[in-house]
């Protein structure tokens with residue numbers, strides 16, 4: 102088995118996770134014995150990732166920085182088989198959700214998870230959640246530094262944090278190490294962007310108060326440049342200000358974005374800086390050896406530069422159009438010549454976005470062992486990524502993915518839809534998301550048409566909580582409930598590309614479920630007629646405005 | 659309410675009771691000579707008193723008894739202890755035995771707080787240095 | 792909570808504590824996964840009593856509540872709201888099976 106190229110637990114990490122499993126086992130036992138009421142138990146199970154959904158319990162498993170070894174992925178498949186119905190759902194926050202867990206078996210399931218150094222700690226509840234990162238981290242050609250080093254440092258600091266385990270509301274952090282943000286850092290409670298200043302030192306831009314949900318907001322810069330070794334002291338200061346002053350009277354106003362909005366970013370900055378001044382240079386300052394020791398574990402695999410033009414690849418490109426399209430949409434540049442980053446699409450035509458069966462997870466693990474240094478990534482767009490594939494292996498990888506049903510050449514295209522679980526699973530939903538995604542996916546299944554339409558991100562949420570990130574979809578779809586009927590509100594113009602983070606604007610009245618496809622079709626037709634060379638859907642929308650789209654949609658439906 | 663004190667002999671006068679919305683950094687002279695401070699958890703999911711406790715202990719150097727009152731349950735104990743609480747009001751069944759075990763429930767901690775426990779990070783540094791030496 | 796409580800017919804539902812599955816209270820005061828065995832309250836007063844009974848039997852379930860239903864000619868019960876329809880009859884699309892490899 103290949104070595105891993107990311108953080109490996111030591112005995113401290115392992116002891117803590119094992120002790121947390123036993124603590125949870127005791128909590129579950131007390132609940133089953135009636136010693137804890139549901140009201141008391143709920144926050145306890147949530148901070149260990151266990152929800153009660155419509156039909157069953159759901160376990161949300163953390164995949165820190167979206168990075169998995171094949172051993173871990175195979176183990177996840179085995180857990181899904183043993184304790185669930187043999188499949189799982191990869192989420193927009195680089196987690197894996199199992200939808201049919203039994204409370205009585207949940208402690209055993211997470212004990213099995215601990216066997217491969219994984220856990221479900223703080224994947225829900227009003228705590229610091231699993232820190233997310235660019236899914237191309239450590240492989241991307243445009244990267245300044247690997248953000249996962251910092252995710253791991255934050256993971257440890259935030260795990261069972263004694264002061265911040267009962268925050269006003271959940272707290273999400275994302276980190277990017279590239280100028281091309283693939284981690285959506287401006288729509289997180291805290292976003293961190295690594296960049297090099299004029300002196301050539303690398304530090305963080307600290308962005309605070311972004312988020313989607315009921316009140317979408319784009320984060321504001323709290324600190325232009327933070328020295329790296331001060332990261333934890335600065336985060337602790339920010340979280341302390343939030344824990345003390347964040348609103349607790351109204352759940353919808355409890356996120357840090359509301360605090361920042363209400364007191365203003367200047368006041369927020371003054372509060373954080375004052376707190377930071379009192380604690381910096383204390384025990385939270387990171388020793389260079391500490392950073393070094395973690396960074397070493399993320400050392401990239403020793404890839405030798407290889408041929409970038411491979412005859413077999415070029416030949417197959419000519420002969421197989423689907424492969425040629427796949428190279429364009431699913432294969433991204435790697436920093437080592439002759440290698441590539443391959444995205445496996447978990448969005449084949451008509452499938453529930455982000456779902457994979459146990460057998461498929463094992464198939465992905467086999468491919469990663471053979472061709473990607475034994476490593477797999479989970480993207481926040483609910484796909485799986487092979488970070489280190491030699492260009493010469495691309496035909497084989499493609500064929501293997503075809504056998505799994507994950508070779509759809511649609512990354513970034515109209516059928517690469519993000520959809521939350523919606524009313525089929527979720528107790529909070531107003532409307533279904535997955536069947537809507539399936540219908541759109543089937544309608545636009547034809548690949549050359551998708552490639553003609555080009556980059557177009559559709560994001561669907563089943564309620565205002567916006568787990569499907571509809572606000573930042575080029576086309577956002579939000580399920581609403583009107584007198585018991587599912588309706589869908591369309592918005593246009595959202596984006597998460599760096600420097601261009603934008604929230605979509607509602608197009609007009611919500612449409613019925615069976616009209617969504619027609620409406621999307623009308624939007625696409627409007628774009629195709631009006632576009633100028635090189636324009637993506639969202640560019641055309643920005644240039645010509647909503648009116649032509651609106652006319653076409655409401656004329657059509 | 660049953661009362662659990664880690665230092666049963668410590669004096670409990672003069673005492674101060676603080677709402678969890680009060681800014682402890684503004685207490686100034688009112689802290690002088692105080693031997694007991696009671697902090698409040700109106701709901702156990704309201705975590706403001708954890709920050710108050712750490713500020714009292716770590717910023718203001720308060721050394722007297724620090725009591726958790728209100729909605730105090732045994733599952734909070736590892737957090738409460740790490741933030742500097744040393745006395746607890748709770749009616750929950752099993753609270754006493756849980757208190758006896760709470761300090762050893764987790765053999766590893768990641769965050770430096772005023773409780774003085776060596777963090778995993780500090781222990782690793784120590785190990786590396788002893789290997790290097 | 793069913794949004795349409797104007798309907799006259801109700802059953803009591805909850806999720807079972809141990810495994811989370813959807814259950815209904817039957818006439819014998821037992822929780823069953825079968826909607827067709829659920830005790831039916833035919834008016835408002837009966838619904839109140841049913842809810843009280845459900846709450847009294849809540850030890851092994853989570854948060855019982857009333858679900859408005861309709862009854863067809865042959866006595867088949869169906870929840871009024873879409874949410875409760877989905878709770879009662881499961882996913883509205885085919886989930887992939889554990890051994891499924893889509894194109895194999």
Ligand code: SF4
Pocket residue numbers: 521522523524527528529530531562563564565566567568569
């Ligand atoms: S957006 Fe709403 S419906 Fe969708 S998963 Fe989140 S809470 Fe549930």
